Amino acid sequence: MSDLPDTEFSLIRRLFAPLSDEAHGFGLRDDVALVPPSEPGKQSCVTKDMIVAGVHFLPDDPPDLIARKLIRVNVSDLVAKGAVPDSCLLAAAFNSDRDIAWIEAFAAGLAEDLETYGMALIGGDTVRTPGPDTFSLTAFGHVGRRTIVLRSGAQAGDNLYVTGTIGDAGLGLKILRGDLGTVALGIRTRLEERYRLPQPRAEFGRALSNFATAALDVSDGLVADASHMAEASGLAARIEFDRVPLSSSATRLVKKDKALHLSLLGAGDDYEILFAAPASASDAIAAASGQADTPLTRIGQLVSGTPGDVTVLDTDGAALDLPTPGYRHF
Amino acid sequence: MSDLPDTEFSLIRRLFAPLSDEAHGFGLRDDVALVPPSEPGKQSCVTKDMIVAGVHFLPDDPPDLIARKLIRVNVSDLVAKGAVPDSCLLAAAFNSDRDIAWIEAFAAGLAEDLETYGMALIGGDTVRTPGPDTFSLTAFGHVGRRTIVLRSGAQAGDNLYVTGTIGDAGLGLKILRGDLGTVALGIRTRLEERYRLPQPRAEFGRALSNFATAALDVSDGLVADASHMAEASGLAARIEFDRVPLSSSATRLVKKDKALHLSLLGAGDDYEILFAAPASASDAIAAASGQADTPLTRIGQLVSGTPGDVTVLDTDGAALDLPTPGYRHF
Numbered sequence: 113m114s115d116l117p118d119t120e121f122s123l124i125r126r127l128f129a130p131l132s133d134e135a136h137g138f139g140l141r142d143d144v145a146l147v148p149p150s151e152p153g154k155q156s157c158v159t160k161d162m163i164v165a166g167v168h169f170l171p172d173d174p175p176d177l178i179a180r181k182l183i184r185v186n187v188s189d190l191v192a193k194g195a196v197p198d199s200c201l202l203a204a205a206f207n208s209d210r211d212i213a214w215i216e217a218f219a220a221g222l223a224e225d226l227e228t229y230g231m232a233l234i235g236g237d238t239v240r241t242p243g244p245d246t247f248s249l250t251a252f253g254h255v256g257r258r259t260i261v262l263r264s265g266a267q268a269g270d271n272l273y274v275t276g277t278i279g280d281a282g283l284g285l286k287i288l289r290g291d292l293g294t295v296a297l298g299i300r301t302r303l304e305e306r307y308r309l310p311q312p313r314a315e316f317g318r319a320l321s322n323f324a325t326a327a328l329d330v331s332d333g334l335v336a337d338a339s340h341m342a343e344a345s346g347l348a349a350r351i352e353f354d355r356v357p358l359s360s361s362a363t364r365l366v367k368k369d370k371a372l373h374l375s376l377l378g379a380g381d382d383y384e385i386l387f388a389a390p391a392s393a394s395d396a397i398a399a400a401s402g403q404a405d406t407p408l409t410r411i412g413q414l415v416s417g418t419p420g421d422v423t424v425l426d427t428d429g430a431a432l433d434l435p436t437p438g439y440r441h442f
Numbered sequence: 443m444s445d446l447p448d449t450e451f452s453l454i455r456r457l458f459a460p461l462s463d464e465a466h467g468f469g470l471r472d473d474v475a476l477v478p479p480s481e482p483g484k485q486s487c488v489t490k491d492m493i494v495a496g497v498h499f500l501p502d503d504p505p506d507l508i509a510r511k512l513i514r515v516n517v518s519d520l521v522a523k524g525a526v527p528d529s530c531l532l533a534a535a536f537n538s539d540r541d542i543a544w545i546e547a548f549a550a551g552l553a554e555d556l557e558t559y560g561m562a563l564i565g566g567d568t569v570r571t572p573g574p575d576t577f578s579l580t581a582f583g584h585v586g587r588r589t590i591v592l593r594s595g596a597q598a599g600d601n602l603y604v605t606g607t608i609g610d611a612g613l614g615l616k617i618l619r620g621d622l623g624t625v626a627l628g629i630r631t632r633l634e635e636r637y638r639l640p641q642p643r644a645e646f647g648r649a650l651s652n653f654a655t656a657a658l659d660v661s662d663g664l665v666a667d668a669s670h671m672a673e674a675s676g677l678a679a680r681i682e683f684d685r686v687p688l689s690s691s692a693t694r695l696v697k698k699d700k701a702l703h704l705s706l707l708g709a710g711d712d713y714e715i716l717f718a719a720p721a722s723a724s725d726a727i728a729a730a731s732g733q734a735d736t737p738l739t740r741i742g743q744l745v746s747g748t749p750g751d752v753t754v755l756d757t758d759g760a761a762l763d764l765p766t767p768g769y770r771h772f
Contacts, residue, residue: 121670141674142593143519143658147477147486147582156477156486160580162533162567189473203492203533203578237492243573248533250490250580252477263472328473340451344471 120238123212127219128202128233131226136199137234145235147252148199154254156198159189165207165244169308170288175214176221177308178245183225184310185331186251188383191317192329194261195253197229202236203248210245229314259321266326266345266388272412273397275313275384277359278334279366280306282379292365299361310383316408319400320387327387333378335434337386338412339422345388348417351377351424353432357409377424377434388414450568453542457549458532458563461556466529467564475565477582478529484584486528489519495537495574499638500618505544506551507638508575513555514640515661516581518713521647522659524591525583527559532566533578540575559644589651596656596675596718602742603727605643605714607689608664609696610636612709622695629691636689640713646738649730650717657717663708665764667716668742669752675718678747681707681754683762687739707754707764718744 129140136146150156163185165171169178187197202222206215226233231251284307286292287300295303312329320327326345330337334356342349356377358366366373389397401408412425424432459470466476480486493515495501499508517527532552536545556563561581614637616622617630625633642659650657656675660667664686672679686707688696696703719727731738742755754762 138592138594142523144487144489144523144525144583144590146590147488149485155479157474158477158531158565158580159474160531160533160566160578162535162569162578164535164569164571164573164576166572167569193472193474195474201488201490201580203490205492205494205576235488236490237578239492239494239497241494241574241576242496243494243576244571246494246535246571246573246576248490248492248567248578250488250531253474260474260476262468264468 123215124238127216131223131233133232133234137232140235145201150254153257155257157190157193157195157253157255157260158250159186160248160250161185161189162246162248164246171244173308175217176224179218179221180225180309182247182249183222183229184312185383186249187229187314188310188312188329188331190251190253191312191314192327192385193255194259194317194321195255196318197231198252198254199232199234200249200251201234204236205239205241205246207245208240208242256321261320261324261327261387263326263328263341263344266341266347266414267390268347268414268416270325270388270390270414271410272338272349272351272386272388272414273408273410274330274334274357274386275316275406275408276382277357277362278330278382278384279362279376279379280359281310281381282376283362283365284308285381295365299364302361307381310381312383313385313406315404316385316400316406319404320385322400323389323393323396324387325389327385330382330384330386331380333380334386335377335422335424339420341386341388342414342422343420345414346419347414348419348421348423349412349414351412351422353424354427355409355411357407374432374434453545454568457546461553461563463562463564467562470563470565475531480584483587485587487520487523487525487583487585487590488580489516490578490580491515491519492576492578494576501574503638505547506554509548509551510555510639512577512579513552513559514642515713516579517559517644518640518642518659518661520581520583521642521644522657522715523585524589524647524651525585526648527561528582528584529562529564530579530581531564534566535569535571535576537575538570538572586651591650591654591657591717593656593658593671593674596671596677596744597720598677598744598746600655600718600720600744601740602668602679602681602716602718602744603738603740604660604664604687604716605646605736605738607687607692608660608712608714609692609706609709610689611640611711612706613692613695614638615711625695629694632691637711640711642713643715643736645734646715646730646736649734650715652730653719653723653726654717655719657715660712660714660716661710663710664716665707665752665754669750671716671718672744672752673750675744676749677744678749678751678753679742679744681742681752683754684757685739685741687737704762704764
């Protein structure tokens, strides 16, 4: 069989095989990979997120950033459980109109962030689609046998914390869609970047199992994800609206727009870590925040109540009405 | 948060969570799953295939058969390596127009074949897409540490075998597309079924590591997949055209059409196992074929030569010209 430069196989060999390893990925020359075994006392965990052009990213986003976002949304799931990323498999359906240069740029972005997170590409599938580009990553990590932090471990009375700032990615998406009119260049750049290139809290995630009773990454929206955690833990949650941390850019934009401010609690894509921890852990939490150089804010509490109920309280203690709790596909 | 009947979360809870387990999939209530650990002396392997409506299946195929095909193309990859399927993660992008009844039927098909192959659904992602339905499965299996059968182990002089029959699925697709005109109902039904519902050789796969030096499933086409194996093994392959096994239905259709007959060597989707084994293994192979009730045919040999070269020989020993070697996405 002749070796045309544009076949699926030569593309995999040229662009993706260099991102693999021999021990587990067989250099992408086989149909299966071996799951990298965990060290003694650890176990392998796995996550799988899918992103679709026009739904999870914009079709004209730079291809390298799309690839990096794909890796990061999966890394975010792992690190929010206290796991350390390890390897991944990629299923890529490239739209038929994407040329090789586009796919090369995608592969370059993939290479960059596999390096960032110390991961090997051990397998996958590459196809063409008449529809929007669609990518599914399966990412493996290692976590201590007793230290995986699930959604379900929170206790009534635990404090609720979030890393970084909330709402930047949602505002970035609104700006990219032209929904916010003219926005100063500096603010625009920072917020768009937050949407296009999530920054999973990998460093802070390593400390998570020392104090967190429950955790997950904020991808559907702060209130929606707080609800997921509360529901899995059989609890309700209370969030104090004025404690929800905003970046200076976001603060500028929502200053005169309460509705926009409220909407940030339902905006997705922040990829911060939301976690619950007992009050007794506050010193350990502060130390971890400092060591990982990760800003951290206590925003509320887990309480007894209807599982999954989230109440957002205004400064006067009154419950706020929220526009939408979070992104919904269905 | 109110619990609308049509959210992603309630859909997952109602349709997909019952297919999960607690020990590794956490009932689909978390963002990660634990990879089921392998028994002593075994290791976990993983594969990931993606299927797209209009590319790998027809958009109006019955949804339960689409789900079952998705599972089976992945199971096929595992069993062709000597692995036993174990669990999986599903990333599903349903077209926005698919209603809940369609998704329910898809989930029912998934349930049926997870049961068939003894697998649990331990995680994944469910989204909507404006494009064609796109599904990616990540499937885990267990395989003995020294018994995984790769593409790369064939030796010069090894015989080349294939299970079952070749070309049925390709003919089924041609019939479904109306490319073959009127076809007798019995033949039509059998061949369409071969396209829509692959029958991975799970039983035979369990014996594979006893004799096979190299193996893979026939998904791209017989010649293309023989080429993959030969290339990975640094060898060439010879296939005797009149030894390639056809079903009685296929035989009827190609009887007066040599071009159609030849095209079957490039038709994909058969999901039979193609493997190499030394001549000394022929007794063990015959025994395994009998035990697994799996028809088996010796169709050629691996030989020294340009790696990946496949020659198809006519009865008079002359090399045949083939139309296309196999399905290409790019």
